[in-house]
Amino acid sequence: MLVTLYILVSMVGVHSATVSILTDEISQNKTNPNINEISAKNVDVFRQLMNQETIIRINLVKNVHALMKDMLTLQEKMVETEGEISRVKTTTYQEISELKKQVEFLKAENAALKNKTAVDEKEIMILKENLENVSNTLTDVKVEVRYLSISIFGMNDDSKEIDKRLQELENSTKEIENEVRMNDKNNAATLSDLEKRQLTLIDDLKNTTSSLRGDFGDYETNQLKISATISSLELFRINQTLSKCDPKQNVAFTAGVTSQSTTWNSGTLIFDKVILNVGNGYNPSTGIFTSPVAGTFVFYVTAVEYSKQDLYVDIVLNSVSKVRTMGYSDAAYQTGTNMVILNLQKGDSVWVRHYSGKGYYTSSAPVTTFTGFLVE
Missing domain, CATH: 1.10.287 (Helix Hairpins)
Structure with a gap:
């Protein structure tokens, strides 16, 4: 930009030193321009060029600052996006792990x-x-x-x-x-x-x-x-x-757990002590009740959490959760209970499944129990 200004000033100086010959090469007819006036004009032009250069520099600086601000904003958004992607990956991995557990559980139940x-x-x-x-x-x-x-x-x-x-x-x-x-x-x-x-x-x-x-x-x-x-x-x-x-035969069962656990955190809760099992619908080896007849059944579960550990369990019908108990860790050995009435077809399965928390408590006379019976 400065080189350009110098070239323009030089061109103005050259033109100001020229002589115009109007007629017969007579010195009286030669016209000499006013050097002071030309110098003043050159100074004005130079000032204008300098002002334009300053404005251009200021605009460039503003643009650079705006561009840097946009880059910082873009970097922040990229960091946020990377964090969100990381959270999504973690959640996806957890969901995949849970689905794998469910698949293994379903395979075991199927077997x-x-x-x-x-x-x-x-x-x-x-x-x-x-x-x-x-x-x-x-x-x-x-x-x-x-x-x-x-x-x-x-x-x-x-x-x-x-x-x-x-x-x-x-x-x-x-x-x-x-x-x-x-x-x-x-x-x-x-x-x-x-x-x-x-x-x-x-x-x-x-x-x-x-x-x-x-x-x-x-x-x-x-x-x-x-x-x-x-x-x-x-x-x-x-x-x-x-x-x-006979679709009206008697079906009823009550079962409890015989030993407590501090680490149980997944799968079916197996009530291995059978107190009553009319109709032989409950299996103490798997913890699953399989309806021998079609009808309306009542199921009731009591689950005691172990020493201020949350415990949530579901009563499920054919792998679909129907009701849930809650043993909250506000105080030790909180009891969660719930009851559900279900219409079952012959061969339908009902059991108690872990939802959240870990461990459960019982005693010699079971306090964590599972009950069901046919009402019609």
Whole structure:
């Protein structure tokens, strides 16, 4: 910029030293410019150029300051963005870790359910075989009862025939007695022989009748025993059938934990001490209740936190949380309780799952418990 100013000043000086020849090269006609006036003009031009340069410098300085301020702001925003990215990464890693835990937990539950399904299938097969055996035995018993009934009916016919013959014998005896009375004393010996023969025949018939009636009584007794056995077998078969298909059978359980923990912080809370388990729906090995029937159930959980450690647990249905308990660490051994009523289908699963905090407390008589029962 200064070089440019110097060149302009030099050009002005050169032009001011020139002479204009107007006519005939006569010195009187030569025009000499006013050097003072030209110098004043040059000074004004120089001042204007200097003012413009100053303005340009000031604007450049302002622009540089604004640019530096923008760079500082950009740096601050970049730092904030990097912090936010770091927080997002940390949160993402935590969520991924939690999802991995959930996947492992679901895999374990799936394996447990598969094992339980295999065991249930084996039990069902054994029960079917037992029912088939009972049905076959019952069929055989019914056949034997039919044969016995036919035999008893035949004996009834024989007994009626014997009674008929006895009646005929009595009538014959009366006729003989009448005939004997009509004979004279000469026939006394013959009458005596006939009476002896009559008495012998009557005794034989009475003995035969008594024996037949005894046998008939034994058959009746055996028939009653067989009928009782059949009734017992039928009742057993009905009970076995109803225990598997009656939708209104009783289902209820209560279980507790037998030992406390200060570090438990994930997964299913396993209540390993079974107090009641009607219907065998609760599994103390997995802590999971599997509904044997469809219906409306009530579930209740009590969880005691361990010495000022927060404890939150959920009652979950098929891995979906339904209600939550809260044991807050404001004081030691705070108790969290909650209850829920659920409509379950046969095969649905309900258990207690960790949500937050760690550890739980119990005693010899369980204070951390899980209860459920069928209401309809």
